[in-house]
Amino acid sequence: MSKQAIIGQEANGAANLASAFPRYEQTFPTLTAPEIARMRRFGEERNYKHGEALFETGKVGPGLFVVLSGHVAISERDGLGRVTPIIDQGPGQFLAEIGQLSERPALVDGHAEGDVTTLLLPPAKLRALMVAEADLGERIMRALILRRVNLIRGGAGGPVLIGPGTSAGVIRLQGFLSRNGYPHHLLCPHVDADAADVIARYSPLPEELPLVVVPDGTVLRNPRESELARAIGMVRAVAKDKVYDVAVVGSGPAGLSTAVYATSEGLSVAVCDTRAFGGQAGASARIENYLGFPTGISGHALMARAFNQAQKFGADIMIPVEVRSLDCSRADGVFGLTLENGDVVRARAIVIASGARYRRPQIERLAEYEGRGVWYWASPIEASLCTRQEVVLVGGGNSAGQAAVFLSGHASKVQMVIRGGGLGASMSRYLIERIEASSNIELIFNAEVIGLDGAKEASLECVRWRSRLSPEEMRFNARNLFLFVGADPATNWLEGCGVKVDRAGFVITGVSNGASSPASALETSVPGVFAVGDVRSGSVKRVGGAIGEGAQVVAALHGYLNDSARPSL
Template sequence: MHPPPLPPDLESRRPQMFPVLDARDIERMQRFGEVRHFHDGECLFAAGQPGPGMLVLARGRVALSRRDGLGHSIPIVEEGPGQFLGEVAQLSGRPSLVDAHAVGEVEALVIPPHRLRALLVAEADLGERIMRALILRRVGLLETGAGGPVLVGPPEGAGRVRLEGFLSRNGHPYLAMDPARGAEADSLLERYSPHAEELPLVVCPDGSVLKNPSESTLARALGLLPEGAFETHYDVAVVGAGPAGLATAVYAASEGLRVLVLDQRAFGGQAGASARIENYLGFPTGITGQALTARAYVQAQKFGVEMAIPAEVASLRCAAPGAPLTLALTDGRKVRTRTVVVASGARYRRPALANLGQFEGRGVFYWASPIEARICADEEVMLVGGGNSAGQAAVFLAGHARRVRVLVRGRELAASMSSYLVERLAASPRIELVMETEVVELAGSEERGLRRVRWRHRPSGREEVADVRHLFLFIGADPATEWLTGCGVTLDAKGFVRTGVVLGEEPLQAEAWEAAGRAPLGFETSLPGVFAIGDARSDSVKRVGAAIGEGAAVVAQLHACLASAATHVATGPVTSPCSTR
């Protein structure tokens, strides 16, 4: 069978996507799996169902196809002896995104997820080739939408934009259909007769249909949440999957600790939404925040990190010195862990505008991704903010919108924005800078969304108004630490977490520290066994590189905490707060 063409940017990399392993390679893999036989036509794995892991073909051929919940099935490729089946979902045992059927009698080496991760670590050169293929295959699935849900609704609908953002930021394939431009999408609406607030319809790979689901409902339907994670005791629970949290996860898991990462929205944090980061070390041509953090996300899974996204933490509980640390989630589930790393970062600041909530997702946005860029193509947009994130977003949007009007409260950009971005804004003919100005009023309707914005020149009080359908807000962020209220972790006046470096001489949690038998470590909070890094930490440098550095550095302190717990258990009568035993 002649394989169908890949997207143009991947066609040249077909040999890397579908490499042929030699006999020596397969021999090295034997100890990681077991041989199984499949009959002609037998399904090896199916889209939407957890698969057995990676399969290495010794005899026979296997046909792979992509299928959606609408019943469409399109061939992808047919693989034969020496080739292997799988993509990045097989690292964590997530549901397969494609179908695989035996063509004739098939003999294959089946390597389950935990053994696949061991293979990638133990066989470095072979693991590199396999990992590259797994990643490129996921990229191909993302570009074609294969194996994911189908979203049916108007492109500018708040629900569709929200779910597209969730799926794209979590690296999950999907297809989107506009009922105004396709008979098939229109017939779905006729069949299910949804109200406007029930759009989009989401057709899952198994054929089930959801009406404008929440992110967590959709994640469960797609098998993205590891249900067993909440029955396990962890060495480290990381709250937040931004650059700091992902760095902690990668380093801690690679050093043998059992790690769970929780995030209420998506991996990458605010950095993941950056259109282009050009001053991060080692990337002279720049890299998108999504690409940078997606690599870290896959890398963490390679070392066995468990990911729970979306999963929102409601509170941290430690009943008494020596008791386990418990994270209580908003859905009622609990996570027990020996240590906690607070990497929850910051959430986007919202200006004090009376009807702001009415237009969020209906013309007001807090990040600029290709989804938002598509919506505002060839239109005038307004962006508020004077920091690096605002500058990156303005440059990105200027490549799609007719004009980008940037409103800044300050008198000059140099005090808050990197010089290369200031120069780029000034050089763009599509960007208009309006200094010392703030938005004072939004107008529109529930049905039509945002339609008009009024702004004021602060020194003169002069006001102007214009028809604006797309407003992007980048006015800073507040620490996402409210879930720590009442647990004994000390915050500064602005809500950032104080750690060992800045705790000073306050006798905080004296009983707990007496039980621990030691002083706080550098990134440790006022509560033993709880650490804070990245944007959530008081006095931290709010940069991607600094967050990653703190995420790596805290791992040595986690080891020290856990080691002190073990020593305390062995030599003293009191159990350390770092111990769950």
């Protein structure tokens, strides 16, 4: 082959990579010799023979590899045994994605092409590098995030969901994986031969769909989120002998803010959440009044940045785990959070950031259609079900306004049902103006939804409503109803631990707790237990306020932990 042909082939290869991976140079940067030299004190050399695996899909990855010599082939392998080449990495390039910050299973395979020499940085050393070498750490962090984004777009490395895209089980699991930033892909048995073969082999009952094939080939039948999380390695076992400085319950804006500020100041932090990071803010289609984002940002994107930031500083984030109770007896000098599986997370201080659960109004047959036409958030998954359809949305707050604007770009019409007589007292002005300017959002004031109709065990077909000024019942022919009618505090797990709550169940803070020093504004009736964000009585119920309280509570945590460490006189 001529030199010109080789050059042309290499140029075509580079062009193909650039088109396959947006922002290719940032996603797969090549480190310089001085940069690699700076990294050496954080790692150790490892050698691999031709064909040997550096990491494998579904198995916990050892950390970040820097290729010193040779090449490594990166490929996708799903639970159906299908292997797809992704990219070849050579000298000066590094192998990892965001999961390697916290000892999570690899999402792709990496095999040596010829003899390979690498520099391996385990997760703890990788996090130390990012803090100590800020400019280099910034480049690596950006690449790790972009690689995860590309994996999500391609569905590489995650579980395979097999079933109709409109089924309640598929939508539920897609929502769970998407909100946790976990790659996956969906195969419909009506159009994909491999999916049809799996369906024929396992003969699932209708209620057992979707089938989920995890990377090791295990097939799950319509699993619960916690079952799927265990199967793909999202949840790690709790270290029984570890005592954290702080355990945070909830990974919404307040919880993640606490984790970021506390870990960046040297505290060891565990964060527990029952479903996904981001809380209600993570489900917001667009936030436009948060400081520093003049063009707006989706709630999920904002919370994903905070989630990655907390991992960068070393927070142990446990999702999904349900906290069942808080033991405040401190028999051994620490608090205990008992999880649903019986494990106990032990910590010297507790931050309650469990937020609030979406309120379920008194609507006839509501429970029957949850997940089959009734939704409590509006993500791209739900929006795709509403294309060119009329939808009904209930609520008059900012979350409702953001959802209405977002859905108006997909639905033919959004019927917005508001219990009150206006929006001025409950919604930001910029959202009101945007709604009023939209040609396909209709505002219906002084009204309420009273019932739902449709065939039994089928999708929603009709929404019944009436004006609060008239007894006459009216109907919308709609297959999707979105509810944004407030939330109730998630505080049931606090029963019996001595933490005081108000009549509505929100946690009371800033009251005297019998300690020798005045109580912090964020400390509860139990010394060493603090509350931040929406779960706290009197909080402003805004993303900015929650993030501010998460930062503010760290100073109070330092004060409490320092006092508790002093010997009594």
